[in-house]
Structures are given as C-alpha cells and as structure tokens.
Amino acid sequence: xxxxxxxxxxxxxxxxxxxxxxxxxxxxxxxxxxxxxxxxxxxxxxxxxxxxxxxxxxxxxxxxxxxxxxxxxxxxxxxxxxxxxxxxxxxxxxxxxxxxxxxxxxxxxxxxxxxxxxxxxxxxxxxxxxxxxxxxxxxxxxxxxxxxxxxxxxxxxxxxxxxxxxxxxxxxxxxxxxxxxxxxxxxxxxxxxxxxxxxxxxxxxxxxxxxxxxxxxxxxxxxxxxxxxxxxxxxxxxxxxxxxxxxxxxxxxxxxxx
Amino acid sequence: xxxxxxxxxxxxxxxxxxxxxxxxxxxxxxxxxxxxxxxxxxxxxxxxxxxxxxxxxxxxxxxxxxxxxxxxxxxxxxxxxxxxxxxxxxxxxxxxxxxxxxxxxxxxxxxxxxxxxxxxxxxxxxxxxxxxxxxxxxxxxxxxxxxxxxxxxxxxxxxxxxxxxxxxxxxxxxxxxxxxxxxxxxxxxxxxxxxxxxxxxxxxxxxxxxxxxxxxxxxxxxxxxxxxxxxxxxxxxxxxxxxxxxxxxxxxxxxxxx
DNA sequence: ATTAACAGTCTCACATACGAGACACCGGAT
DNA sequence: ATCCGGTGTCTCGTATGTGAGACTGTTAAT
Numbered sequence: 001x002x003x004x005x006x007x008x009x010x011x012x013x014x015x016x017x018x019x020x021x022x023x024x025x026x027x028x029x030x031x032x033x034x035x036x037x038x039x040x041x042x043x044x045x046x047x048x049x050x051x052x053x054x055x056x057x058x059x060x061x062x063x064x065x066x067x068x069x070x071x072x073x074x075x076x077x078x079x080x081x082x083x084x085x086x087x088x089x090x091x092x093x094x095x096x097x098x099x100x101x102x103x104x105x106x107x108x109x110x111x112x113x114x115x116x117x118x119x120x121x122x123x124x125x126x127x128x129x130x131x132x133x134x135x136x137x138x139x140x141x142x143x144x145x146x147x148x149x150x151x152x153x154x155x156x157x158x159x160x161x162x163x164x165x166x167x168x169x170x171x172x173x174x175x176x177x178x179x180x181x182x183x184x185x186x187x188x189x190x191x192x193x194x195x196x197x198x199x200x201x202x203x204x205x206x207x208x209x210x211x212x213x214x215x216x217x218x219x220x221x222x223x224x225x226x227x228x229x230x231x232x233x234x235x236x237x238x239x240x241x242x243x244x245x246x247x248x249x250x251x252x253x254x255x256x257x258x
Numbered sequence: 259x260x261x262x263x264x265x266x267x268x269x270x271x272x273x274x275x276x277x278x279x280x281x282x283x284x285x286x287x288x289x290x291x292x293x294x295x296x297x298x299x300x301x302x303x304x305x306x307x308x309x310x311x312x313x314x315x316x317x318x319x320x321x322x323x324x325x326x327x328x329x330x331x332x333x334x335x336x337x338x339x340x341x342x343x344x345x346x347x348x349x350x351x352x353x354x355x356x357x358x359x360x361x362x363x364x365x366x367x368x369x370x371x372x373x374x375x376x377x378x379x380x381x382x383x384x385x386x387x388x389x390x391x392x393x394x395x396x397x398x399x400x401x402x403x404x405x406x407x408x409x410x411x412x413x414x415x416x417x418x419x420x421x422x423x424x425x426x427x428x429x430x431x432x433x434x435x436x437x438x439x440x441x442x443x444x445x446x447x448x449x450x451x452x453x454x455x456x457x458x459x460x461x462x463x464x465x466x467x468x469x470x471x472x473x474x475x476x477x478x479x480x481x482x483x484x485x486x487x488x489x490x491x492x493x494x495x496x497x498x499x500x501x502x503x504x505x506x507x508x509x510x511x512x513x514x515x516x
Numbered sequence: 517a518t519t520a521a522c523a524g525t526c527t528c529a530c531a532t533a534c535g536a537g538a539c540a541c542c543g544g545a546t
Numbered sequence: 547a548t549c550c551g552g553t554g555t556c557t558c559g560t561a562t563g564t565g566a567g568a569c570t571g572t573t574a575a576t
Contacts, residue, residue, distance in 0.1 A: 010268035026474035073369030111331030216284035
C-alpha cells in the first residue's frame with residue numbers, strides 16, 4: 001500500500017500516542033508506548049513532552065507513567081464554551097416553563113451525546129434523569145434528535161459510522177443508521193423532534209433546535225412531561241410554543257457571540 | 259527561561275488545531291484555523307488531513323468546514339476499554355443486589371466524571387438518576403469518591419487543578435481541592451466511600467473501588483438506597499459486603515486482561 | 517560492591533518534512 | 547462573458563526536525 005505522499009510523522013505519531021494512552025486501562029510507561037507503536041525512544045519522549053505541555057498527557061513522576069491529560073477530556077466537556085449559552089438560556093427556559101407548566105431543558109450536542117446545560121423543573125412534576133451536566137446518547141433524546149436532524153447527511157454518517165456507535169447503552173435502543181435517518185426525516189418533516197418513553201418510562205419530550213448566526217445548531221430546547229398529560233395530537237402546537245422561545249434564544253446568541 | 263531545543267512543530271501544531279477546533283462553536287474553515295493560529299495554509303491542510311485520517315477531525319465537504327471528530331470524543335468515552343468490564347461486572351452486580359436487596363451500579367472514572375456502565379435495580383426500589391451511560395461529576399458520587407481516594411495526590415491535583423474544576427454543575431457542590439482531600443481522607447480511613455443525598459434527595463450510597471492487576475482503580479461498585487432504610491452505623495458492614503464482590507470482580511478482571 | 521535494567525536527557529549528522537507559492541476548481545457577482 | 551474570493555492540491559529546495567545512540571541517574575537484585 002502506498003499513499004505515501006502527504007506524511008507528517010510527528011503529527012501521526014503524536015495522535016497514535018494519545019490514542020494508545022487512552023486505550024490503556026491506567027497510565028502507561030514510556031517504554032511500553034515505544035514498544036507498542038514501534039517508535040524510537042527519543043521520539044517518544046519528545047512527543048510525550050509536547051503532549052504534556054499541551055495538557056493532553058500527564059506525567060506521574062512517582063509512578064513513572066504517562067496517562068491521558070485533562071485537555072483530552074476537555075475536548076468533549078468544553079463547559080467554558082457552553083457557559084454563556086447556559087446563562088442566556090436559563091431565563092428563557094424559566095419563562096417557557098412558567099407559560100406551559102411542564103419541565104424543560106437546554107442541551108447541546110457533543111460528539112454522539114447531548115449534554116444538559118440547564119434544567120428548569122415545573123412545579124409538581126417528577127424529577128428527571130437529565131440533571132445538569134448529565135450526558136445521554138443523542139439519538140434517544142428529543143433534543144438530541146432535534147439537533148441531529150439539522151446536520152448534513154455526511155456528518156451523520158461520520159458520527160455513526162457503524163452499528164457499534166449505537167450499542168452499549170441500554171438494550172432497548174438497538175438502532176441502525178437507517179433507523180436513525182428515518183426518525184430524523186420525520187423530525188424534519190414535522191419541524192420538531194419527539195421522544196416517547198425512550199428515556200424514562202411514563203415521560204415524553206418534544207424539542208426544537210436553536211440555530212446560531214451561521215445556521216448551525218447551537219442547542220436544543222426540550223419540554224418533558226408525563227405522556228398522558230398531553231395528547232400526541234397537540235404536540236405540534238407545543239412545538240410551536242417552544243419554537244417561539246428557541247427563536248428568542250437564537251436572537252440573543254447572535255448578539256452575544258464574542 | 260526557554261527550553262529552546264526540543265521542538266516538534268508538527269506535533270505542537272496538530273494539538274493546537276484540535277484544541278482550536280474544540281473551542282469553536284461549530285465547524286471551522288481551514289482558512290480561519292490558519293489565521294487564528296498563524297500557520298501556513300499548506301501546513302494546515304496537511305495537518306487537517308492527518309487529523310481526519312485519525313478521526314480526530316471531520317471534514318464536511320458541503321459546508322467546507324472542519325469539526326472535531328469522534329475519536330476526540332472517544333478519548334473520554336473509551337467504551338472499548340469498558341465493555342469487557344461491564345460484561346464481567348453485570349453478573350456480579352446481580353448477585354450482590356440479590357443478596358442485599360438494594361440497587362447497585364458499576365462505574366468507571368473518566369476524567370473528572372464517573373460514567374455508569376451497569377445498573378442493577380432492586381425490586382421495589384426507586385428509579386435512579388444514574389442510568390447506564392450517564393455521566394456525573396465524580397466528586398459528588400459515592401463510586402467517584404471511592405475511585406478518587408485511590409489516586410496518588412499528584413494525579414488528584416492534576417485532575418482538579420483549580421476551583422473551576424469543581425464549578426458549573428449545581429450550586430450545592432461548591433467544593434475546593436482542600437474539601438475534596440478531606441472527604442477522600444475519610445474515605446481512605448473508613449475503607450469505603452459514601453454519599454448522603456448529594457446526588458438525589460432521600461437517597462444515599464456506599465461504594466468501594468475495584469482494582470486491576472497493577473493496583474489501579476478500574477471501577478467502583480456502589481449501592482444506593484433510601485437513606486432511612488439503613489442506619490449510617492451499619493454502612494461499614496454494608497461496605498464489607500460490597501468489598502467481597504468488588505474483590506471477586508477484581509479477580510475476574512485480572513484473569514481477563516487481554 | 518557490582519551488575520543489570522530501566523527512566524529520562526542530550527547531541528549531532530543527515531534524511532526529509534516543512535512551507536512558499538503556483539495551480540486548479542467552484543460559485544457568486546458584475 | 548470575466549473577475550474575484552474562496553477552498554483544496556501539488557511541487558520542490560532547503561532549513562530543520564528526526565532518531566541512533568551515548569550518557570546520567572536511580573532502583574533492585576546478587
């Protein structure tokens with residue numbers, strides 16, 4: 001096999017190293033990295049140094065081991081980025097909840113997951129799985145579906161390249177990309193996303209996406225309620241309500257994009 | 259005071275690029291990457307190519323943008339690593355729950371969070387926040403504390419370098435590293451970790467760590483119960499029970515480490 | 517004390533990866 | 547039609563990053 005042309009050894013190697021570190025149960029010795037990847041010792045030390053500098057690896061001197069650094073984890077948690085969104089979203093969610101009397105969330109897409117940034121619980125409503133900071137597989141949640149539905153096909157494929165991407169969680173969401181695409185097609189057709197006891201028994205949710213100035217989905221707003229409180233026929237109306245607030249948030253985001 | 263010599267430009271740059279991509283709200287244009295980081299165009303394209311190859315970036319051709327790839331997210335979700343753990347842990351949890359009649363989980367440490375891999379709910383017990391796949395800040399959960407307590411001081415410091423590391427979630431867990439260290443000290447003294455309404459009102463948990471062959475904490479087993487069911491005086495006994503099963507899992511892990 | 521194994525640092529000659537810049541392409545204005 | 551601003555590709559000379567290996571320091575075994 002050729003494809004020799006565009007090489008950048010240091011770049012390749014450093015990515016191999018982080019990947020390797022992340023597959024190890026705990027921190028790994030420099031030598032084992034070198035052995036596993038077939039790299040020269042001096043190179044490994046140099047690159048580990050760079051990784052540590054950037055926070056993608058941590059060196060534990062007493063153990064003489066190297067582990068994955070917090071920068072690597074922050075690639076996916078990025079709360080800094082989301083904090084303004086949460087600040088802008090919270091008051092809007094509050095009025096939304098006041099108006100309709102059911103609980104609501106604000107969530108963002110993060111890899112294949114959604115992360116919940118704000119939760120506003122309506123009075124006399126059950127506690128929800130989705131506390132702030134919780135992360136759930138996007139394809140089973142209403143806000144996740146609302147967000148996924150806005151993505152181009154290519155990206156969807158990239159996010160869920162194989163069946164494995166769907167597995168692991170509970171048994172009940174045995175999905176395929178084909179299934180997901182069907183679900184998202186109805187989302188686009190309806191103009192809103194829903195989830196009916198896919199997350200918690202007895203609860204359903206309706207969600208819409210909030211777009212930023214470039215049209216990209218910045219967040220999702222979902223309302224969750226006991227499923228027998230609102231007839232499915234009325235979900236589109238509910239979605240309409242939500243969209244009103246989503247648009248408001250959308251407007252505020254555009255203003256505040258630093 | 260410069261550490262002049264040991265540079266590896268491609269390595270530095272590629273890390274800067276992923277970091278940059280992750281700070282952008284949505285995907286970014288190659289040109290904006292070059293501009294933001296002050297890098298030559300050809301270099302940026304080459305490195306983006308490498309990132310895409312490794313799955314750390316995705317290229318959206320129709321949008322002509324580059325975004326963070328799933329490999330980056332998998333750095334922290336590392337389910338590959340955890341799947342065997344879940345397989346081995348599930349039957350053990352089942353017998354544990356049978357024996358003591360309360361719900362239990364298996365969780366692993368992941369950056370500053372714990373991720374729940376297995377949940378075994380006891381009959382007639384309330385549903386829990388911690389469904390499978392859910393992620394919570396480690397320092398407020400029992401299993402998280404059990405795991406954190408086994409880490410060397412240096413790593414703890416590395417995980418929680420500043421006050422910010424603790425923030426963001428709910429207001430009630432306004433922690434400092436000092437506080438956390440105190441909590442972990444009692445965990446070590448008691449030989450088990452506990453959590454009393456720190457996650458959900460009315461519920462408490464007791465947890466112990468499962469160590470792998472190198473002594474590293476591989477997972478935590480926690481039992482969660484209505485807090486008035488079990489008197490705090492009896493928590494140590496409960497912890498003893500759990501430890502029995504933790505040791506069993508520990509033994510199985512050692513055998514199965516591929 | 518001696519040896520050995522291993523972590524981490526440093527140097528230096530040479531192969532080669534880097535980056536300037538040219539080129540091709542595409543879509544939107546005019 | 548022609549221009550223009552933009553993305554992505556490719557080439558090629560040379561500055562420079564790479565990696566073999568020597569060196570230091572530490573721990574553990576004999």
